[in-house]
Every structure is written in structure tokens, then in C-alpha cells.
Amino acid sequence: AQSVTQPDIHITVSEGASLELRCNYSYGATPYLFWYVQSPGQGLQLLLKYFSGDTLVQGIKGFEAEFKRSQSSFNLRKPSVHWSDAAEYFCAVAGKAAGNKLTFGGGTRVLVKP
Amino acid sequence: GAGVSQSPSNKVTEKGKDVELRCDPISGHTALYWYRQSLGQGLEFLIYFQGNSAPDKSGLPSDRFSAERTGGSVSTLTIQRTQQEDSAVYLCASSLGRGSYNEQFFGPGTRLTVL
Numbered sequence: 001a002q003s004v005t006q007p008d009i010h011i012t013v014s015e016g017a018s019l020e021l022r023c024n025y026s027y028g029a030t031p032y033l034f035w036y037v038q039s040p041g042q043g044l045q046l047l048l049k050y051f052s053g054d055t056l057v058q059g060i061k062g063f064e065a066e067f068k069r070s071q072s073s074f075n076l077r078k079p080s081v082h083w084s085d086a087a088e089y090f091c092a093v094a095g096k097a098a099g100n101k102l103t104f105g106g107g108t109r110v111l112v113k114p
Numbered sequence: 115g116a117g118v119s120q121s122p123s124n125k126v127t128e129k130g131k132d133v134e135l136r137c138d139p140i141s142g143h144t145a146l147y148w149y150r151q152s153l154g155q156g157l158e159f160l161i162y163f164q165g166n167s168a169p170d171k172s173g174l175p176s177d178r179f180s181a182e183r184t185g186g187s188v189s190t191l192t193i194q195r196t197q198q199e200d201s202a203v204y205l206c207a208s209s210l211g212r213g214s215y216n217e218q219f220f221g222p223g224t225r226l227t228v229l
Contacts, residue, residue, distance in 0.1 A: 100209075102149075
């Protein structure tokens with residue numbers, strides 16, 4: 001069965017500092033990996049996705065993520081955080097074996113200090 | 115263009131009552147999903163429709179939960195004899211097609227509270 005672990009439930013970061021959110025997955029084949037963001041009162045929005053090819057993927061809002069097969073990780077990064085990045089972030093996995101239903105991690109809530 | 119819409123945005127009901135939650139997907143999207151977001155279980159898949167194929171119901175937690183999709187568009191999630199553990203935000207998403215490479219666009223959700 002596929003699963004996703006986000007080890008950090010909360011992260012606090014100062015505005016302008018860098019941010020890294022961790023994601024580890026378990027999947028028997030090549031996974032499709034996603035990062036979603038959920039702002040207060042908003043629906044889930046896709047930040048970026050990885051299917052194949054270049055292991056460093058760029059997304060919207062200045063985010064990027066790196067797929068590391070050897071570590072079963074897909075960590076999300078942003079070089080300089082803005083106050084509007086305060087939100088909850090979800091890593092998710094999907095694959096052919098499970099159709100394309102998403103399996104989500106528990107989420108990481110990011111608080112941005114001024 | 116219009117995104118995925120869901121109604122109602124909030125629903126408060128009494129234990130034992132039935133509820134219906136509605137999802138209007140993005141026009142032209144053939145795939146439709148229901149997920150549930152709760153404090154205890156996080157975000158979990160419930161059911162998936164793709165065109166005229168039989169739905170994937172593998173995530174439905176009990177036989178009190180059912181869903182249908184009429185005319186390949188609007189979907190209704192029905193919960194019978196609601197229980198307090200059904201309290202959650204129910205999210206609907208749609209995508210252009212079956213493949214995982216098709217982005218799922220999420221609606222704002224319906225917050226269900228069972229008293």
C-alpha cells in the first residue's frame with residue numbers, strides 16, 4: 001500500500017528566510033508525486049508535480065521540489081518565504097496501480113513570522 | 115473560468131439524519147473525486163468516477179456512504195444515518211481524464227458537523 005509521511009506537523013519561519021518541508025513516501029513502483037497548498041478557508045491548490053525526468057521540479061509561487069529515489073523523498077523548498085506563504089502544505093502520491101486517487105501525507109502547517 | 119463548486123458550504127445535522135452533498139465539476143472534466151478531511155484521519159480518498167466506467171468505491175468508510183454522478187457531470191455524496199465521526203470537510207475534485215498526470219482541481223469543500 002502506498003503511504004506518505006510528513007514528519008513536521010508545524011514549522012515556523014521568519015519572512016525572507018528559506019523553507020524546506022520534508023516528505024517521505026512508500027510506493028512499490030515509480031510514483032507520481034505532488035505538493036498541494038491549502039490556505040485558510042481555501043481549497044487545495046497544486047504547487048508542483050513530479051512524474052519522470054528531471055528530479056528537480058519547479059512550481060508556482062517560487063517553490064521547487066527534489067525527487068530522491070534513494071531516500072524515497074520529495075522535499076519542498078522555497079529560498080525566501082513571504083508572509084502569504086503561511087498555509088498548510090500537503091505532499092501526495094499517486095500511481096497507476098492505485099488509479100489516480102491521491103494518498104496524502106498528514107500535512108505541515110507553516111507559520112511565517114514578520 | 116469557473117472552478118469546482120460545492121454546496122452547501124456548511125451543513126449542520128443531527129445524529130441519525132441523512133445528508134446530501136453536491137459537487138459541480140469543471141465543465142469538460144471527465145474524472146471526479148471525493149475526499150474527506152478530518153482532524154483524526156487527515157485527507158483521505160473516498161470515491162472516484164471516470165466517464166461511464168464503474169466508480170472506484172474503495173475509500174468509502176461504510177455502507178452508509180454512497181455517491182452518484184448524473185450525466186457525467188454533477189455528483190452527489192450521500193451519508194445515511196450520520197454519526198458524529200462523520201464530521202469533516204468533504205472535498206470534491208475534478209480532472210480532465212483518468213491519468214495521474216492530469217491535475218486534480220479541488221473545490222472549497224463542504225464542512226459537515228454532526229451534533
